[in-house]
Amino acid sequence: MWSSERFRRFVYQFALLLLIAAVAGYAVSNLVHNLQSRSITIGFSYLQHEAGFDISEKLIAYEPAHSYGRAFVVGLLNTLYVSACAIVVASLLGLAIGIARLSPNWLLRQLAGGYVETVRNVPLILQLLMWYGMLTELLPPVGEAWRLGFTYLSQRGLTMPWPEAHAGWSAALLGVVAAVVVSLLWSRRAQAVQVRTGKRLPVAWPSLVAFVLLPSIAWAALGAPTGFSRPELAGFDFEGGRTVSPEFITLFVGLSVYTAAFIAEIVRGGIQSVPKGQIDASEALGLSRAQRLRLVVLPQALRVIIPPLTSQYLNLTKNSSLAVAIGYPDLVSVSTTTLNQTGQAIEAIGLMMAVYLLISLAISGLMNWYNYRVRLVER
Structure with missing residues (x-):
């Protein structure tokens, strides 16, 4: 044998x-x-105990009397929220800078190159500390806040009017989600019709109509609320409205700016991977530079861009854990506080590792699915 x-x-x-x-x-x-x-016990029963500490920023209701489990969820939602916002902005900024890197305009090309080489060669933690220092040192105190209408900017952050709690606003948000679904379905139908008949159905204006009409109908159906909570200075802080803290702004800007530099290089490489014959053919058809980029170059470059872009999205999400350095209450910050109070180090660290693993697998799975959708199908 x-x-x-x-x-x-x-x-x-x-x-x-x-x-x-x-x-x-x-x-x-x-x-x-x-x-x-x-004499250290193992288990997750501590998640049901009273936390006893407050969290400065939260997307759901939370008080110190709530449990450690709810505090963990608050930190997780903060991480997901700032990561999702930064992914969107970093993608758009990276796309613009990547295109600018190949611009025929010498000055624009050099500025884009300088941005990429500067930002991606400075550690992210230093950039976060720089942004946080700029916000806290350059912005005025609350009593001297810069005002633009009913919006204030101070060392406490950006304070703005905010809709008062009402079912109509929640319905409008669901209308936006429905509009996204309708737009995607219509776009797929338009592509199928074009493949089958050669006729190109409009996509932009039907999607715009959906984004205006569906939220408006949902908002009007549940009472059409118009009440806004406006911030007013009361003592050493604002009352009413909603405040976006300097910590959130710092983390959001830092992650977006840093990741955009890497995405810009990915976009540049993807564009340069498109055969020159494709560009020459689009020029021969009389397409403008913007049309060539939108209709010919980017759709083909996307197949090269997506795999490394997935890695940058994963890096951005994991880099959000640096929020602990500037005091933003993300998953790591809340879990560390829980660990210090309960001593359940293995459980707390294990939960953090499991959550980051699940988030990364979800992002990777979604991007792999999209990569499968845009792949070249051999005949």
Whole structure:
């Protein structure tokens, strides 16, 4: 039997699995023994206990009397929120700068290149500290806040009017989500019709109508609320409205600017991967430079851009954990506070690792699905 290569491969792999299992078993046994010797219990029951600490920024209701589990969810939502906002802005900014890197205008090309080489060669943590220092030092105190209408900018952040709580606003938000779904479905139908008949259906203005009409109908159907909470200076802080903190602005700007530099190089490489014959053919058809870029170059470059772009989205999401350096209450910050109060280090760190793993797998899966949709199909 040993003369069989298939049998030998099976034996080697089985032996490797036994070795891995033995090492893992020893590590777990040693961990349990050390914890028991220090009278440290293992489990996630602490998530039901009262947290006892406040969180400065939250997307859902939270008070110190709530549990550690709810505090963990608040930190997770803060991480997802700032990461999603930064991904959108970094993508748009990176696309613009990547195109500018190939511009025939010498000055624009050099400025874009200088931005890329400067930003991507300075550690992100230093950039976050720089942005945070600029916001806290250059902005005026609350009593001398810069005012633009009913909006104020101060060391406390950006304070602006905000809709008062009402079901109509929630319905309008759902209308926006419905408009996104309708736009995607209509775009797919337009592509199918073009492939089948050669006729190109309009996409831009029907999508615009959906984004205006659906939220308006939902908003009007549930009472058409118009009430806004306007901020007013009361003592040393503002009352009413909604405040976007300097910590959120710093993290959002830092992640967007830093990641955009890498995305710009990915876009530049993707555009340069398109064969020159494609560009010459589009010029021969009389397309303008903007039309060539939108209709010929970018659709083909997208197949090269998406795989490395996925890595940048993953990096941005994981880099959001640097929020702890500037005091933004993200997942790591809240979990660290929980760890310090409860001593459940293994559970807290394990939860953080599991959550970041799930987020990364979700982003990777979504981007892989999109990459599959735009792939070249061989005939």
